[in-house]
Every structure is written in C-alpha cells, then in structure tokens.
Amino acid sequence: MFFASLAKAHHEILLFAVVGLAIGGIDDFIIDVLFLCRHLWRRLTVYSRHQRMTTVTLPASVRPGRIAIFIPAWREADVIGPMLRNALAHWGHQDYRIFVGLYPNDQATLDAVAPLAAGEERLILCINERNGPTTKADCLNVVWRTMLREEARTGVDFKAIVMHDAEDVVHRDEIRLFDVMTDRFQLVQLPVLPLPGQGGWWNKAIANHYCDEFAETNCMLS
CATH class of the missing domain: 3.90.550.10 (Spore Coat Polysaccharide Biosynthesis Protein SpsA; Chain A)
Incomplete structure (x- = not known):
C-alpha cells in the first residue's frame, strides 16, 4: 500500500513538472515561430523588392551631424x-x-x-x-x-x-x-564580431568560450 501511494505521488510530481516545463517553453516556441514567419516574409517580399544595402551603396545622411x-x-x-x-x-x-x-x-x-x-x-x-x-x-x-x-x-x-x-x-x-x-x-x-584571443591552449579555451557567449548574446540583443 505504501509503495503504491509513493508511486502515485511520484507520477503526480512528474506530471506537474511536465506541465510546468511545457508552459515555460511556450514563450520560447512563440518567439521561434515569430522569427521564422518574419524571416520568411522578408525573404518573399523585402529581399525580392529591395537590393541589400552595403557600405559601398550607403547614402549620405540628409541631416548630417x-x-x-x-x-x-x-x-x-x-x-x-x-x-x-x-x-x-x-x-x-x-x-x-x-x-x-x-x-x-x-x-x-x-x-x-x-x-x-x-x-x-x-x-x-x-x-x-x-x-x-x-x-x-x-x-x-x-x-x-x-x-x-x-x-x-x-x-x-x-x-x-x-x-x-x-x-x-x-x-x-x-x-x-x-x-x-x-x-x-x-x-x-x-553587430559585434568577437575576436578569438591569443596564447596557450588554456587561454584560448576560455577566450573562445567567451566569444561564443558574447556572439550569442549580441545576436539576441540585435
């Protein structure tokens, strides 16, 4: 009887955790869907109508300062x-x-x-x-x-x-x-491009790990 009750409680806790994780992941999923929709829309409309601007084709400011x-x-x-x-x-x-x-x-x-x-x-x-x-x-x-x-x-x-x-x-x-x-x-x-550091393998390992996190954070902010 005790083990049956324990198994039931374990099942209820797992169910609660699964539901909580699902609810917590909904916002991340929505962001991904919005990103994909926006990316598809830009590919089908904006990029087909406008040529991507570069620093070579960058116009001068109408109000320089x-x-x-x-x-x-x-x-x-x-x-x-x-x-x-x-x-x-x-x-x-x-x-x-x-x-x-x-x-x-x-x-x-x-x-x-x-x-x-x-x-x-x-x-x-x-x-x-x-x-x-x-x-x-x-x-x-x-x-x-x-x-x-x-x-x-x-x-x-x-x-x-x-x-x-x-x-x-x-x-x-x-x-x-x-x-x-x-x-x-x-x-x-x-956008900011992180530059890998120089030095021994230990310094490079730390620097390159920081570069990855820095690039990911910057992309999220941009």
Missing part, C-alpha cells in the same frame, strides 16, 4: 593606445569627437592616451575629479559633462552618442552608418 564617441577607461593602458590609433586612422577626418573618461590615479592609462590627444582636436580627455575606480556610470557622467562643455565652446551640438570599450576594434564605416541610421531611429546597435 557630429558624432560623439564615449570610451570609459580604468587601467586600460595595454589596449587603449592601439584602439585609439586604429579609430583615428580608420575614421579619418569625418565629423566626430572621441571622449575618453580617465582617472587621475591611473597614470599608465593617462600616459597612453595623452600623447595621442596632444594637438588632436578629435580626441578629448575627460579626467574624473575623484580617484578610481568608481563606477562606469560615474565615468560616463564625467564624459557627458565634458561633451556638454564642448558643445558650448564650439556652438555645435552632437547628433548622436556612440558607446565603445577601450579594447574594441572599430569599423571604418560606422560613423557614416550611425549618421545615416540616426536620421530614422533613436537607438542603433551594430
């Missing part, structure tokens, strides 16, 4: 120098300004950025009043206030703000793309 790039930095001396040199070289003399948030007690990062900013009007240092680390939000607030002072000094308002990290490898056409896309949208997010 200056783009602000925010880069918060704390102990980024190893990566921020190459990142900034790459950005300045790729973006050339397009209408943008790079604002780098720094801390007075992070001398290594200051030494990496200051020589690049010397005589370069497109690169502006934003040094926090407090020693770091604080928070990324606090650093970005310092950068924001510096941008407002730059607008007041030059009389030119910024059209959009672009967020970058100190280790990013930027794309040469992103300034033009942001300039065009912000004519239509208040928020623009570009």
